[in-house]
Amino acid sequence: MSAVAPIMLLGIGNRRRGDDAVGPVIARALRRRYPTARVVTGTLDGFAILDLLRQTSCAFAFDAVGNGTSPGRIHRFDAAAGSLPARLRRASTHGSGLAQAIELGRVLHRLPTTLTVYAIEGARFDGTGLSRPVARAARQVIARVSVTLGRADASDDLDQYGGAEPGLT
Amino acid sequence: MTTKTVTVDQISRLEGEGALRVTIEQGELRDVQLRIFEPPRFFEALLQGRDFREAPDITSRICGICPIAYLLSSAQAMEDACGATLDPGLRALRRLIYCGEWIESHVLHIAMLHLPDFLGYPDGIAMAADHPELVERSLRLKALGNRIIRLLGGREIHPINIRVGGFYRLPDPRDLAELRTELEWGAAAARDNLRALTALEFPDFEGDWDFVAMHPGDRYPFTEGPIACEGIGDMSLSAYGTFLNEVQAPHSTALQNQRPDDQRPLYLGAMARFAHNRAGLTPMAASEATAAGLDGPCRNPYRSILVRAVEVLFACEEALHLIDTYVAPDAPAVAVRPRAGIGHGCTEAPRGACFHRYEIDDAGEIVTADIVPPTAVNQVAIEADLRAYVAPRLDRSEDDLRAGCERVIRNYDPCISCATHFLTLEIDDTGGAT
Numbered sequence A: 001m002s003a004v005a006p007i008m009l010l011g012i013g014n015r016r017r018g019d020d021a022v023g024p025v026i027a028r029a030l031r032r033r034y035p036t037a038r039v040v041t042g043t044l045d046g047f048a049i050l051d052l053l054r055q056t057s058c059a060f061a062f063d064a065v066g067n068g069t070s071p072g073r074i075h076r077f078d079a080a081a082g083s084l085p086a087r088l089r090r091a092s093t094h095g096s097g098l099a100q101a102i103e104l105g106r107v108l109h110r111l112p113t114t115l116t117v118y119a120i121e122g123a124r125f126d127g128t129g130l131s132r133p134v135a136r137a138a139r140q141v142i143a144r145v146s147v148t149l150g151r152a153d154a155s156d157d158l159d160q161y162g163g164a165e166p167g168l169t
Numbered sequence B: 001m002t003t004k005t006v007t008v009d010q011i012s013r014l015e016g017e018g019a020l021r022v023t024i025e026q027g028e029l030r031d032v033q034l035r036i037f038e039p040p041r042f043f044e045a046l047l048q049g050r051d052f053r054e055a056p057d058i059t060s061r062i063c064g065i066c067p068i069a070y071l072l073s074s075a076q077a078m079e080d081a082c083g084a085t086l087d088p089g090l091r092a093l094r095r096l097i098y099c100g101e102w103i104e105s106h107v108l109h110i111a112m113l114h115l116p117d118f119l120g121y122p123d124g125i126a127m128a129a130d131h132p133e134l135v136e137r138s139l140r141l142k143a144l145g146n147r148i149i150r151l152l153g154g155r156e157i158h159p160i161n162i163r164v165g166g167f168y169r170l171p172d173p174r175d176l177a178e179l180r181t182e183l184e185w186g187a188a189a190a191r192d193n194l195r196a197l198t199a200l201e202f203p204d205f206e207g208d209w210d211f212v213a214m215h216p217g218d219r220y221p222f223t224e225g226p227i228a229c230e231g232i233g234d235m236s237l238s239a240y241g242t243f244l245n246e247v248q249a250p251h252s253t254a255l256q257n258q259r260p261d262d263q264r265p266l267y268l269g270a271m272a273r274f275a276h277n278r279a280g281l282t283p284m285a286a287s288e289a290t291a292a293g294l295d296g297p298c299r300n301p302y303r304s305i306l307v308r309a310v311e312v313l314f315a316c317e318e319a320l321h322l323i324d325t326y327v328a329p330d331a332p333a334v335a336v337r338p339r340a341g342i343g344h345g346c347t348e349a350p351r352g353a354c355f356h357r358y359e360i361d362d363a364g365e366i367v368t369a370d371i372v373p374p375t376a377v378n379q380v381a382i383e384a385d386l387r388a389y390v391a392p393r394l395d396r397s398e399d400d401l402r403a404g405c406e407r408v409i410r411n412y413d414p415c416i417s418c419a420t421h422f423l424t425l426e427i428d429d430t431g432g433a434t
Helices: A018-033 A048-054 A098-107 A132-147 B043-047 B052-062 B067-082 B088-119 B124-130 B132-153 B175-197 B237-242 B270-280 B283-291 B301-324 B372-391 B398-410
Strands: A009-014 A036-043 A056-064 A074-078 A113-119 B003-008 B018-025 B026-038 B210-215 B227-229 B233-235 B245-248 B254-260 B341-349 B352-360 B366-372
Touching: A009 A048, A009 B175, A018 A036, A018 A056, A018 A113, A018 A132, A036 B043, A036 B227, A048 A056, A048 A098, A048 B132, A056 A132, A074 B088, A098 A113, A098 B026, A098 B175, A113 A132, A113 B052, A113 B210, B018 B398, B043 B052, B043 B366, B052 B067, B052 B132, B052 B245, B052 B352, B052 B366, B067 B341, B067 B352, B088 B124, B088 B132, B088 B175, B088 B301, B088 B341, B132 B175, B132 B301, B132 B352, B175 B254, B175 B301, B210 B270, B210 B341, B210 B352, B227 B237, B233 B237, B237 B254, B237 B352, B270 B283, B270 B301, B270 B352, B283 B301
Parallel strands: A009 A036, A009 A056, A056 A113
Antiparallel strands: A074 A113, B003 B018, B018 B026, B210 B227, B227 B233, B245 B254, B341 B352, B352 B366
């Protein structure tokens, strides 16, 4: 087994699919503040997520969810304590995702001691750049995690990660 | 008229989006339809006009579970069209990365998709709570398969290191050596999994199909060889291309490949490979297969879980052999110069022979593309199995029939994403606002 990383930041999503990029955007923004954290971003397979979770005792996962009914709405879950609500699990027949990885990890006793999931409802999942409400939500999540980890800072500049781009909905 | 219809709107525990409709009228089975509603994906169309060297990277996006099949089938088809031959070392590396794909795909299906059916669980997560050791062992095996793909392919999903002519970069021999220890564990773990699976109860069923698989003759097939069909024998890849007849079934977005002479359905996949190539297994894999009751060809699709487990064991042993005998080629790829012509490529995806045919022009531009995934061919066999399953069970409850039919389909480990790539879109416009 790999050495236990102090903090793991999982930014789940595709940077080229609109608001699906919010997970990687948040994780990358936090990386600058927490250089010792292990940051993994991308469209992560559920089994890969499970393998990552076993390598740490404290993990944060960031992912876009939803069908645009409440863009920018932030959902926070203590996934170590209980399952994610079924309504927010993105069902895909093309592979397992975060929710399935967490539940499988739970029955196998593989979850880290602390596992916090931030799910942000997206507005659109095409094009590049985050929609305005999702970009705003991303800033809020970064601030919240920073407070949690004891290193609150000024609002982050997300432009380099594709936030606040022209053509926002 | 009494009509009973059993529908499954979304079949669970398989890759892709498909549904099932069984129609029973007046106590007689009238129709069985495996309805693929995965959105059509138009790969054969969008390949036209692209450069021949782009085919591997484009076609690998057909599937996230079996990208190696598309990368290598397309690359080999283009190499065939251009008259290029790869060094033995490059061919060995292709075989090695395929070992990784079989391991990760088969283990996923065995442990998380298929086994819950046998043990009475709704899904793999529920099963894992009661069988953690088997699931943990399987997860580690799957990770091993992914590790092989990552090492040779650059990443696990849609690998980026494979190209027409070979690879972009050769693996570091030290990285290959480091795989050995885990592969040795993997072979033992695969053997333990197979032995555990022999305790399962298997429904009695004998399929009425003809096995089709690649048949190199001197080894178990991954990437080379003619294609063998029961009752016919070996045929060249170009002959296979004309052997099948693509038909657009009204109830499916996936083309079905049917035999033009309306004979028995064709069956592609692990059982087909096993039937044609059992002699090519390693001694231990062959011995364990015999111990598992697989003395000869297996025609019971419920037992396909055993055959896949044999192939996982074989793939681990084969990977060890390939690493131990690997001689690095002089270059990561051979030069491939385009010329006008037609090329054929076929490799054994986990689910069966994945066939590609391309026509390119003098400049290397793709003129036409024809991709025949194994699940497209197996659709006819799946529907035949469903008819055979339902016909004697018309008195069962709809829930019972539904569960049983889903199991029949899952026996095939179908990859529905692969099966949906049809070219022609017909719009029947009966008027009205858009």
